[in-house]
Amino acid sequence: MNDQKDLLASKTTWGILLTILAPLLSKYFNFTPELQAMLSSDLAQIVGLVLAGWGQLSRKASITSVAGIPLNKPPTTPPVIFIGFLALGMALLVGCAGKPLLTEGTSPAERAAEAIAQAEVGLTIAYRAVAEEAARGVLTKAELTDFLGKLDKASGILTKAQALRRDGLFADSLKEALQSKSLLGTVNGLLAERIKQQRPKT
Amino acid sequence: MSAFSPELIAYLILGVVERLGSVDAARAHIDGKKAQGKSFDVILDELEAERIAAAGEAHAAVENMPDS
Numbered sequence: 001m002n003d004q005k006d007l008l009a010s011k012t013t014w015g016i017l018l019t020i021l022a023p024l025l026s027k028y029f030n031f032t033p034e035l036q037a038m039l040s041s042d043l044a045q046i047v048g049l050v051l052a053g054w055g056q057l058s059r060k061a062s063i064t065s066v067a068g069i070p071l072n073k074p075p076t077t078p079p080v081i082f083i084g085f086l087a088l089g090m091a092l093l094v095g096c097a098g099k100p101l102l103t104e105g106t107s108p109a110e111r112a113a114e115a116i117a118q119a120e121v122g123l124t125i126a127y128r129a130v131a132e133e134a135a136r137g138v139l140t141k142a143e144l145t146d147f148l149g150k151l152d153k154a155s156g157i158l159t160k161a162q163a164l165r166r167d168g169l170f171a172d173s174l175k176e177a178l179q180s181k182s183l184l185g186t187v188n189g190l191l192a193e194r195i196k197q198q199r200p201k202t
Numbered sequence: 203m204s205a206f207s208p209e210l211i212a213y214l215i216l217g218v219v220e221r222l223g224s225v226d227a228a229r230a231h232i233d234g235k236k237a238q239g240k241s242f243d244v245i246l247d248e249l250e251a252e253r254i255a256a257a258g259e260a261h262a263a264v265e266n267m268p269d270s
Contacts, residue, residue, distance in 0.1 A: 102246075158253070
């Protein structure tokens, strides 16, 4: 048990993720009918549980890192990674991979409306996450202020997208909304950097 | 000492589930507006107002944090 490995190299991890995410993926994302049926069936979860059980029974190494990030300080690392996952989930689910929130139409007006709706929801979730983190007190005021600055920039672009939509300039509106969403996605990079900063000095 | 932490796994899973819940709630929120017969324009205006309100709350929460 003295061997070390990454969390992502663990069969148990992938088994747990498959078990939990299979039904959620089929609920939130569009796949081919065959894959959709497989994900929503019990089979995917049973395979996940078997994989997790097999991983535990054959366990020979301790998990000491997550995606290359050492876990020498587990009491402080989880909350920070938790915040990273907030943004990751937000970007994945509100981003282009998610099912439409407002309209499945393809006219310029509808495409702009859908992009704006996704960006609006993503930013609102992000702002609420910041308020929650301020109450949690894991990150410093300076860090959250920096985080807010980036969100405010994305928010400003989105306000412009809304104005262009009201003026009937749907192509320009769509472009601005996509830029806002893209900027929102860079929040992941910011948070990943913070996770790296939490790494213990070796 | 094994660095494998059940708490870490729980945090990761809860983080994903919490965001799923937020998006699910947002989707239901928008569906509710559509069910009321509101147009895209009205819904988008309301979403914008909600985003601005959330931004205000976030700024206030951070502003009230101690400096150190």
